[in-house]
Amino acid sequence: MMPDAHTRLVFLLGDPVEHSLSPRMHNAAFRHQGLNWVYLAARVPADALPEAVRGLRALGAAGANVTLPHKQAVVPLMDTLSPAAEAVGAVNTIVVRPGDDGRPRLHGDNTDVAGFLAPLEPRAADLSGQPMTVLGAGGAARAVVYALLRAFRPARLTVVARSPERARPWLDAFARHDPDASLTLASPQAARDAVRASRLVVNATPAGMHPHVDQTPWPYPDDFTEQHLVYDLIYTPERTRLLREAAARGAATLGGLDMLIGQAAAAYRQWTGQPMPLDVVRAALRTGS
Numbered sequence: 001m002m003p004d005a006h007t008r009l010v011f012l013l014g015d016p017v018e019h020s021l022s023p024r025m026h027n028a029a030f031r032h033q034g035l036n037w038v039y040l041a042a043r044v045p046a047d048a049l050p051e052a053v054r055g056l057r058a059l060g061a062a063g064a065n066v067t068l069p070h071k072q073a074v075v076p077l078m079d080t081l082s083p084a085a086e087a088v089g090a091v092n093t094i095v096v097r098p099g100d101d102g103r104p105r106l107h108g109d110n111t112d113v114a115g116f117l118a119p120l121e122p123r124a125a126d127l128s129g130q131p132m133t134v135l136g137a138g139g140a141a142r143a144v145v146y147a148l149l150r151a152f153r154p155a156r157l158t159v160v161a162r163s164p165e166r167a168r169p170w171l172d173a174f175a176r177h178d179p180d181a182s183l184t185l186a187s188p189q190a191a192r193d194a195v196r197a198s199r200l201v202v203n204a205t206p207a208g209m210h211p212h213v214d215q216t217p218w219p220y221p222d223d224f225t226e227q228h229l230v231y232d233l234i235y236t237p238e239r240t241r242l243l244r245e246a247a248a249r250g251a252a253t254l255g256g257l258d259m260l261i262g263q264a265a266a267a268y269r270q271w272t273g274q275p276m277p278l279d280v281v282r283a284a285l286r287t288g289s
Helices: 020-032 047-056 083-088 111-126 139-151 166-179 194-198 240-249 257-272 278-287
Strands: 008-014 037-043 063-068 093-098 104-109 132-136 157-160 183-186 200-203 229-232 252-254
Touching: 008 047, 020 037, 020 257, 020 278, 047 063, 047 111, 063 132, 063 257, 083 104, 083 139, 093 157, 093 257, 104 240, 111 139, 111 157, 111 229, 111 257, 132 139, 139 157, 139 194, 157 194, 166 183, 166 257, 229 278, 240 252, 240 257
Parallel strands: 008 037, 008 063, 132 157, 132 200, 157 183, 200 229, 229 252
Antiparallel strands: 063 093, 093 104
């Protein structure tokens, strides 16, 4: 379907955006469902973010995704926030909705939470109440911690941060989502016991992402055993060094591609009102079309 004056627009706002798989996923889904929609990646420098967000209203856009480095900076530019976005302090999905006065309003959501949980749902009974560790303390880690507290109420949830003093304020703010007081903070050097005892270990850092494929967020692979499920949010490459080393020691592993698709599907439904055709999206990712 050729774009025309009736084409609905959805944008990706970030810097950089050239590597993103989101246009491939969403445009494949639009084509399959016969929707006159287009998803466009737009490189937006930090100082241009407010202007770009205002432009969503002016262009009559249906919405946008927000990626690094703007997920937190975009929060005060929203008219309303979902509970997940408010708790995490980050927005990755904007939905443009008509307000009571007919003017477009911007609703910010964080579908990283739903996307992260999607591949864990078949393992929910096994994970509930178990000790867990999250490697990293940035924006991705916040979404992961919120999701784990809400979905699994872990007996202990250790956040591993290179600079624990910088992570302490947001962990303290998460106390209201942690009724069992399970959250703890540790440096990498002090977290080995926590990792060994964990049922789930999540990498929420960029260590190991292309092109730095030789890096790992956890340089102690002998800490992994058959009891572990190791989940790496990175999807390029699909099998990171962390996952390869964990699997070599008998651990179950999950890559970040399912999370990527899951967060996209949650956003797609909010924009279009339709479920994303997941098989079509996976095929598009495999073939590059």
